[in-house]
Amino acid sequence: MxxxxxxxxxxxxRIPAILALIERRHGVSIAREEVTDWSVSVPTTDRDISSYFAETDADPEHIRALxxxxxxxxxxxxxxxxxxxxxxxxxxxxxxxxxxxxxxxxxxxxxxxxxxxxxxxxxxxxxxxxxxxxxxxxxxxxxxxxxxxxxxxxxxxxxxxxxxxxxxxxxxxxxxxxx
Ligand SMILES: [Mg+2]
Missing domain, CATH: 3.40.50.1000 (HAD superfamily/HAD-like)
Structure with missing residues (x-):
């Protein structure tokens, strides 16, 4: 088959790595269980979770470290x-x-x-x-x-x-x- x-x-x-990146960069802690949708917005920013996928797709180090x-x-x-x-x-x-x-x-x-x-x-x-x-x-x-x-x-x-x-x-x- x-x-x-x-x-x-x-x-x-991937989501845990993206949440770790968000915490490092913005000091905002979001639990994996809170990500009920990729359109969940990231506090203190004007971004949502999905935008970090696009950004980190272009970062080989992020990909290799997952x-x-x-x-x-x-x-x-x-x-x-x-x-x-x-x-x-x-x-x-x-x-x-x-x-x-x-x-x-x-x-x-x-x-x-x-x-x-x-x-x-x-x-x-x-x-x-x-x-x-x-x-x-x-x-x-x-x-x-x-x-x-x-x-x-x-x-x-x-x-x-x-x-x-x-x-x-x-x-x-x-x-x-x-x-
Ligand atoms: Mg998938």
């Missing part, structure tokens, strides 16, 4: 024994090389890095997609394919259509995929 794997929020703990999400490394190693793994992220093109270096340095196996995922990841030629974005997951399922929503504080309030499995961590992902 060909499995599409999102990076931020599935493999990489922690893997619990269970992601071992989960990907197990999946790789049975399936073809396609890395499918909305990160900007300039983040591609640092992201591949990050995957390698963390020992995360994959078969292909999809450079142009397209709108809602429609160009990702996978039979199933693992992603933390409800909109992306919904669109993937509407295109006749399968998807697993990776649960995070920022998708907890979303109404998920019936029949779309939700994974509370990597153990659930593996179970959904029959491993």
């Amino acid at each position: 060909r499995i599409g794997i999102d990076v931020d929020g599935v493999l990489a703990a 922690d893997p999400i619990d269970g992601a490394v071992e989960g990907m190693r197990r999946l790789a024994r049975h399936h073809t793994l396609l890395i499918a992220t909305y990160r900007k093109p300039e983040a591609a090389e640092p992201t591949m270096e990050w995957l390698d340095s963390n020992g995360i196996p994959y078969d292909r890095y999809v450079r142009d995922v397209g709108e809602r990841k429609r160009n990702v030629r996978a039979t199933v997609l693992v992603d933390d974005s409800p909109r992306t997951v919904r669109a993937f399922v509407e295109s006749g394919r399968e998807a697993i929503l990776f649960r995070q504080p920022w998708n907890r309030q979303e109404q998920i259509p019936d029949g779309i499995p939700v994974a509370d961590g990597w153990a659930d992902v593996l179970e959904e995929l029959g491993l």
Whole structure:
């Protein structure tokens, strides 16, 4: 089976790194659980959380320093024994090389890095997609394919259509995929 794997929020703990950056720069402390949406505004600034994704996509050091999400490394190693793994992220093109270096340095196996995922990841030629974005997951399922929503504080309030499995961590992902 060909499995599409999102990076931020599935493999990489991006929000904690962004929150640490915000604290260093603005002295504002925001807990991960408070990020119920990427449009959450950052106190004392005129910015919201999403703007820091765009900014730090262009910072290879930020990308290379990210922690893997619990269970992601071992989960990907197990999946790789049975399936073809396609890395499918909305990160900007300039983040591609640092992201591949990050995957390698963390020992995360994959078969292909999809450079142009397209709108809602429609160009990702996978039979199933693992992603933390409800909109992306919904669109993937509407295109006749399968998807697993990776649960995070920022998708907890979303109404998920019936029949779309939700994974509370990597153990659930593996179970959904029959491993
Ligand atoms: Mg994501």
